[in-house]
Amino acid sequence: MRIVEVILAPILALLIGMFFLGLARKIMARIHWRYGPPITQPVIDVIRLFSQKSVSHGNMFTLGVLFSLACSLVLILFLPMGKICPLSSSGGMLVILYVMLLAPFGIALSGGEAANPNASIGISRKLTLALGYEVPLLVILLAVMTHYKTLSIVNIVSMQQNTSWALTSLPLFLSGIAYILILPAILGIRPFEITQAAQEISSGPMVEYGGSFLALATIQHGLNLFIGIALFVNLFLGGAGNPPIFFLKMLVVFVLGLFINAALPRLRIEQAMRYLWRWPTLIAFIGMIIVLIIRR
Amino acid sequence: MDRNQIIKWLKAPAKMGHKYSLHAIYFCTGCGIIEVPPVITARWDAERFGVIPVATPRQANLFLITGYVSVKTLKAIIRTYEQMPSPKFTVGFGSCPINGGMYWDSYNTIKRLDKYIPIDGWIAGCMPRPEAIFVAVTHLWTLIDKDMADGYKRYRSNYHLYRANQEQLFGELEWPPLFPLEDQVEQIA
Ligand code: SF4
Numbered sequence: 001m002r003i004v005e006v007i008l009a010p011i012l013a014l015l016i017g018m019f020f021l022g023l024a025r026k027i028m029a030r031i032h033w034r035y036g037p038p039i040t041q042p043v044i045d046v047i048r049l050f051s052q053k054s055v056s057h058g059n060m061f062t063l064g065v066l067f068s069l070a071c072s073l074v075l076i077l078f079l080p081m082g083k084i085c086p087l088s089s090s091g092g093m094l095v096i097l098y099v100m101l102l103a104p105f106g107i108a109l110s111g112g113e114a115a116n117p118n119a120s121i122g123i124s125r126k127l128t129l130a131l132g133y134e135v136p137l138l139v140i141l142l143a144v145m146t147h148y149k150t151l152s153i154v155n156i157v158s159m160q161q162n163t164s165w166a167l168t169s170l171p172l173f174l175s176g177i178a179y180i181l182i183l184p185a186i187l188g189i190r191p192f193e194i195t196q197a198a199q200e201i202s203s204g205p206m207v208e209y210g211g212s213f214l215a216l217a218t219i220q221h222g223l224n225l226f227i228g229i230a231l232f233v234n235l236f237l238g239g240a241g242n243p244p245i246f247f248l249k250m251l252v253v254f255v256l257g258l259f260i261n262a263a264l265p266r267l268r269i270e271q272a273m274r275y276l277w278r279w280p281t282l283i284a285f286i287g288m289i290i291v292l293i294i295r296r
Numbered sequence: 297m298d299r300n301q302i303i304k305w306l307k308a309p310a311k312m313g314h315k316y317s318l319h320a321i322y323f324c325t326g327c328g329i330i331e332v333p334p335v336i337t338a339r340w341d342a343e344r345f346g347v348i349p350v351a352t353p354r355q356a357n358l359f360l361i362t363g364y365v366s367v368k369t370l371k372a373i374i375r376t377y378e379q380m381p382s383p384k385f386t387v388g389f390g391s392c393p394i395n396g397g398m399y400w401d402s403y404n405t406i407k408r409l410d411k412y413i414p415i416d417g418w419i420a421g422c423m424p425r426p427e428a429i430f431v432a433v434t435h436l437w438t439l440i441d442k443d444m445a446d447g448y449k450r451y452r453s454n455y456h457l458y459r460a461n462q463e464q465l466f467g468e469l470e471w472p473p474l475f476p477l478e479d480q481v482e483q484i485a
Pocket of ligand 1: 327328363389393399421422
């Protein structure tokens, strides 16, 4: 049974991630009053990219993409989605804390091998941004762990289902708000689309990716969307008893994120850092203190 | 998507992928580029056909040359073309790349772009309407279906001729040949 889940979970996540990418393009088109591409467009793109001849720029270039993809797949195995939770036994949260930083790192290693100046700017932006959202994220996860006195996401989900969603309960309310504030940065959507800015640095770390490397990077982007939202749904929206409800909750969060994406322009990197280390971090710290006081 | 297409997708997924996901890189050489923003934005919305602009040649498979090509930009065009990954299609936009257009007697523009890089299709007109790009895209689909959009294969098999033309124009080229040239092949053999 567990083996079936280990195989099923990444496939499901892949499908959902690709669906999200397609939905993003369709909804953005509709907001622009365009008709938009078919919703299967990312899948078509990936098929096309795999059939193209791809140029590798060295061993690290190849391995870095695979490394980052592997990190995302590992993360998915530790995230419970509804009843599907392949590997999440006791310490799921710790794994997520560690591995979440590694996925952007893989892309950074691989893009760096290409030795393109645009790629290096993109990488420095990507790692700086990761540093920006990891600080509030750590505080938020710490608050959640302290409140529920457990490291296991499965337990957190079941405790929320017995009482109420963490976002609506008093001690974790502020942490939830802080997570919402950093969610666009985790997903890499528009106010924080700084790493991939196609207009200024020719899509950043992706600048030398072509063929199957770009396909793998697209898939990784889809999985990254899945992870950021799934973590939020699990920790603050009470997870779900069964997969369909879980995916419905993810869909609602993602569509709200898309509206933010459509409405806001891109920040500069130092503006993004100032924002990330000011408001979300402050709110997360206050949330942490409230959790500590209530625990007393 | 009708039922016909599903069979086609199963038979040749790569070909269908190339048809419906044309990621275009534009070369803003001439006046023709002014017609491209309406095509990719809300008025004509090329994304319906899977055509979107990308930022780098590595991610692209459609090369739109919009307008006259001066000798200096031709160098950049050749290098961009050679950087694109292999099944790639080129479309000349406007009459200037076809035969010089209104710059037919200029000392500084290329009269026939086809001599330097292979072109899969032309859009005539000075300048063509945005709708012409969609006509070109649908024509390109038919060409891809019939395996007639084979510019990249022609470039490979006739590379020594293209390279000779390029060298005739520029003198020594400062980049190494993309494919082994004819005489080098003989030397190896
Ligand atoms: S064909 Fe006409 S519009 Fe196009 S580049 Fe030449 S002169 Fe300009």
